[in-house]
Amino acid sequence: MAKNTAKGSSSQQGVEIPEKTGIAAKAQELKVFFEESQVELKKITWPSKKETYATCVAVMILVVVMSLFLGVVDLGLSKIIEAVLS
Numbered sequence: 001m002a003k004n005t006a007k008g009s010s011s012q013q014g015v016e017i018p019e020k021t022g023i024a025a026k027a028q029e030l031k032v033f034f035e036e037s038q039v040e041l042k043k044i045t046w047p048s049k050k051e052t053y054a055t056c057v058a059v060m061i062l063v064v065v066m067s068l069f070l071g072v073v074d075l076g077l078s079k080i081i082e083a084v085l086s
Contacts, residue, residue, distance in 0.1 A: 047055070
């Protein structure tokens with residue numbers, strides 16, 4: 001994290017004041033993190049049940065199509081290699 005610089009005459013001299021450290025500071029950082037996370041989670045627009053189902057079906061279809069394609073390509077290449085090496 002960035003270090004705070006003192007204001008006034010000491011900031012002109014480049015004197016830096018280190019941030020607080022220790023368990024209390026880490027606990028405060030953790031608290032702030034969870035508060036900010038909660039705010040961000042409220043901004044999420046979750047998909048409806050219908051959208052989730054449609055997406056799931058699309059993924060399953062794609063998996064089946066890609067499996068068939070890769071299986072055919074693998075079988076074809078296997079036959080070609082077998083014919084070359086025989």
